[in-house]
């Protein structure tokens with residue numbers, strides 16, 4: 001392995017250094033250093049930033065800003081972030097959670113990216129020096145993204161409106177067969193007025209289940225009324241195959257788990 | 265490639281080394297500093313054998329670059345015994361046959377140590393969760409879980 005690490009105190013300087021070819025940003029390193037250990041020679045130089053704002057968690061009212069270097073462990077233990085803690089806790093074991101960052105999770109290829117699935121359902125905004133991007137657009141364009149992500153922002157969901165589920169085979173902690181996050185607004189009688197559902201492992205990156213979202217509108221969360229949404233959940237998916245599960249298996253079990261999430 | 269200086273505290277004593285940039289902490293500890301208690305099982309973050317405690321948090325030394333640890337407080341299993349007396353976790357692992365080939369043991373003990381430092385009386389579920397990033401091929405885990413629970417009881421008796 002031959003890697004050179006450059007440390008900068010500002011995002012601006014690090015962004016400039018990242019323009020050199022073969023250079024990659026180092027977050028917690030759980031994917032990038034693992035790649036180097038496995039013999040990925042496409043990266044010869046790593047860049048990191050020590051700016052403290054990157055590790056800051058700011059909650060004001062229902063607005064949350066997570067610096068890109070905030071770890072899954074920091075989210076899981078934060079008293080104001082209980083709503084999203086299950087998604088942070090779903091990532092890896094304790095040591096991985098102490099290292100894995102929000103920024104890195106946005107780039108993690110399936111079967112990883114469980115926290116990004118939650119952020120997609122929450123319609124988070126992804127911030128870089130160049131400006132803010134809705135997470136959906138960010139995910140679509142992430143392969144060509146060269147700028148350092150500095151933060152993500154989202155509105156804290158109200159209790160009962162946000163649901164997260166990760167299914168894994170190795171207990172208690174394994175990588176995802178799939179993960180699902182859903183943000184549902186309902187009237188007093190339980191009728192769904194808006195739905196945003198994000199899926200992990202159903203493509204190479206988190207994606208929305210838009211057909212299922214539409215099918216849920218006007219429904220109550222009963223087995224009969226959600227049936228059309230479950231039937232539509234597979235529209236547009238192309239699940240990954242890996243040692244944990246095949247494309248076929250993931251597609252078969254998606255409606256089952258979406259049903260459990262909605263009825264649970 | 266140019267060498268870079270790193271300096272940190274390892275089990276309470278100051279260490280300073282020149283290493284190649286990009287060297288993992290696991291490599292620096294084992295091959296430069298000579299602390300072979302963290303083990304290199306997978307170098308992929310999967311097995312937990314390389315677990316160490318950095319500034320009070322459990323981390324994987326195979327995925328941590330040594331340069332990022334400048335000024336850090338690093339703890340490994342090699343530093344647990346005091347004046348030849350085993351740490352209660354080490355004692356409990358031996359007594360409970362929680363170590364067979366022993367390859368996973370230093371990582372397991374580090375993971376258990378951060379748990380007991382924060383949660384002196386853990387439940388069985390707490391122990392399973394705390395060890396969930398550590399793989400053992402030999403014991404079937406049950407003796408390890410029992411050893412951690414025994415060490416917790418021994419600690420709280422000593423404190424009482």
Ligand SMILES: Cc1cc2nc3c(=O)[nH]c(=O)nc-3n(C[C@H](O)[C@H](O)[C@H](O)COP(=O)(O)OP(=O)(O)OC[C@H]3O[C@@H](n4cnc5c(N)ncnc54)[C@H](O)[C@@H]3O)c2cc1C
Pocket residue numbers: 024025026027028029030031032033034068069090091092093096099100101102103104105106107108111112113114115147148149150174175176308309310
């Ligand atoms: C054993 C193991 C188990 C895991 N289990 C899970 C799991 O259950 N769920 C899950 O979601 N993930 C899992 N992961 C994957 C990974 O740990 C997480 O996705 C983590 O959040 C990645 O973050 P990182 O900071 O470590 O990324 P890094 O490895 O530092 O970076 C990953 C990529 O993102 C880029 N990047 C990182 N931060 C930024 C930024 N701020 N701006 C621009 N680019 C950036 C890097 O350049 C790199 O290309 C696991 C990994 C391992 C090794």
Ligand code: FES
Pocket residue numbers: 303304305306307308309310311312313314315324325326327
């Ligand atoms: S060697 Fe680090 S986790 Fe296996």
Ligand code: FES
Pocket residue numbers: 362363364365366367368369399400401402403
């Ligand atoms: S004792 Fe052999 S791997 Fe755990």
